[in-house]
Amino acid sequence: MKTDTVYKKAFNRMLDLLAESHLEARLPSENELRGRMGVSRTTIRKVLKELAERSIIAEEEGVRTIGRSIDRKDYFPDAETTPRNQHVEQHFMEWMLRGDTKPGTFINELELARQFGVATNGIREFLIRFSRFGLIEKRPNSGWHFKGFTEAFALELFEIRMMFELRSARLFAQLPDSSPLWANLEALKTAHDELRDDIESRFHDFSRLDNRFHRLINEASPNRFIDDFYDIITFIFHYHYQWNKRDEKQRNLAALTEHIAYIDALFSRDQSRIESVCRAHLASARQTLIQSLIGFEDPS
C-alpha cells in the first residue's frame, strides 16, 4: 500500500499556515492551497476534511474559516512524513557508511528488505538509482557488488570534479558584465562574509552555502551531465559528513576562506588566478575527504 506521507506532510504544513494566520480568517481556495503546498487538490481536500473533523477549521455554507488555535499535538509526527524510498535511502547510507560494510561485500536485496522492514521492490529501485554513484554494481540474476567507499573512489570523484569545476569557473569569468549571475555572486560573497563573522555559532550552515556556491558556478553554462555529477557530490558529502563531524568547524572555516578567495578571483576575471584558486580549493576538499575516510576505515 502506498504510504500517506504526502497527506501528512501537507497536513502539517497546513497547520503551520493556519497558525500564522489570524483567527477567523477565511481560507484560500483549494486550488490556491494546492499550488502553495505542491500537492494535488485531492490531497488538499483530504487535509481539509480532516481539519474540519478535528474542528480546526469550520465550514459554513462552503466558506472555510479557522476554527480554533493550533496545538503541538495536532501535528503528525515527523517520522510519518518521510516517504518509504527516502527511508530506504537513509537506512542504506547508514548501513553502508557506518556499519562494518567492507569493500567487496555482496549486497543481498532480500536481506536488506528484511533489515529495513520494506518490500524487496523498494530496495531494488533504490539500488538501481544508487548505482549511478559508482559504488555498487549489479550482477544479473545475482546480487550487487559493493566496491567500497575508498580512497580510489574519492580520487576518481575529485578528478572529474576538478575538470568540471575548472571548466565552469572559466566560463563563469567570461560572462558579460550584464549577466545577472554577477549579482548573485555578490550576494553569495556577502553571505560568506556574514558567516565568517559568525562562524563560532553557525558553522553548520556552511554546507548549504557550499552547495549554493558551486551550483551558481555551474549555472553560467548549464550542462545536464555536470549537474547530475554535482548531485552525486552533494549526496555523498551530505551523508558522509552527517556522521563524521570531526573538526567540522575548522574544516568549514578553512573552506569558507577558500571560497572567499575563489569569489574574489572570479570577480577579477583573471583566468590564471581563478584556476589556481579553484585548484587549491578542490585539492583541499579532496584532502579533507580522504583524511576523514582513513579515520573512518580505521579508527585508531
Added chain:
Amino acid sequence: MKTDTVYKKAFNRMLDLLAESHLEARLPSENELRGRMGVSRTTIRKVLKELAERSIIAEEEGVRTIGRSIDRKDYFPDAETTPRNQHVEQHFMEWMLRGDTKPGTFINELELARQFGVATNGIREFLIRFSRFGLIEKRPNSGWHFKGFTEAFALELFEIRMMFELRSARLFAQLPDSSPLWANLEALKTAHDELRDDIESRFHDFSRLDNRFHRLINEASPNRFIDDFYDIITFIFHYHYQWNKRDEKQRNLAALTEHIAYIDALFSRDQSRIESVCRAHLASARQTLIQSLIGFEDPS
C-alpha cells in the same frame, strides 16, 4: 513469474557446443559447463535434463554422451532468450527514437506497461536506470518528463565527451613504453587498416571497432565516472544509428580515417598533435550526430 530466458539461452548454447563436438563424445562435468556458459549449475542441470528427455544426449551410469545429431528445430527461438528488461529497453528506445515522441511529452508508466505487455514494475525500473542518460526526469508521485533527444542534448553530451577524451588521450600518450597497451593499440591499428581495405562489404563492423578504440584510450587511466559516461555514449549511439542508417558507409569510412590519424598521433606522443586530431574527430562525430538528428526530427 521470472522468465526462463537464461535456461533457454543456455540450452541453445549447449546445442552449439554439442554440434561442434563429435558424436559419442563424453560431456564435460556440470561444473565445467557452468563455468563455460556463465550460468549456475542449477540451470545446467535443467538443460541436461531436457537434453536427455529429448534424447539429444544419453545418460548411462552417470556418464553423459551425445545421443544424436542436432537439428535446427531443437533450438528455442531467439525471441524467447531475451530477458524481460532487455525487451523493455528495446521497446522503449524504439518508442522514443522512432515514434513521434515530442520533447516535453509526459511518460506514463502504466500506459507503457500496457503497450509493451509487461508489468509496471519493469517499466519503472527501466526508467530509473535510463534516467541517468539525461533524457528523462522523474516527478515524484507523477510520471516522467521526456526532455527530448535534441540538439541541446547532443551538444551537452559532446562537451563532456570532449573533455574526457582529451584527458584520456593525453594520459595515454604518457604511458611508458613498457605498457602493454601500446601493443593493443598496434593491434587496433591493424584492425583499422584491414577494415579500411574491405570497407565496401564490412562497413557495419566499424561501430564495434569504434567502441574498442575509445575504451582502450580510457584504459590508460581508469576512472569509473568516465567509464560510466562512455556507457551512455555507447548506448545512445547503438540505438540511434540502429534506425538511422543514412550514409552509413560514408560516415564510417570518414570516422575510420580519423581514427587512423588519431592512432598515429598517439604513437607520435606529440601532445599538441594528439589534441588537434582528437578534437577534429569528436567535432566530426558531433556534426554527424546533429545532422542525423535534424534529419530525424524533420524529414524533408
Added chain:
DNA sequence: GCCCTACTTTTTATCCATAAAAAACAACTT
C-alpha cells in the same frame, strides 16, 4: 582431500493487487 552429482535453501525477476495521490471531468456560482 578434491571433484562429482543429488538434493535443499535462498535469492532474484516478475506479475498482480490495492490504497494514496494525481488528473480529468462535471456541475455550480458569482
Added chain:
DNA sequence: AAGTTGTTTTTTATGGATAAAAAGTAGGGC
C-alpha cells in the same frame, strides 16, 4: 467565462506471491 467545489477515473507507490536461477549442503568415489 473564470474560478470553485464535488465526483469519477487514472496513475503511482508499495506490499505480496511465486517460478526461475543461484547458492549452499551432503554423500560418494577416486
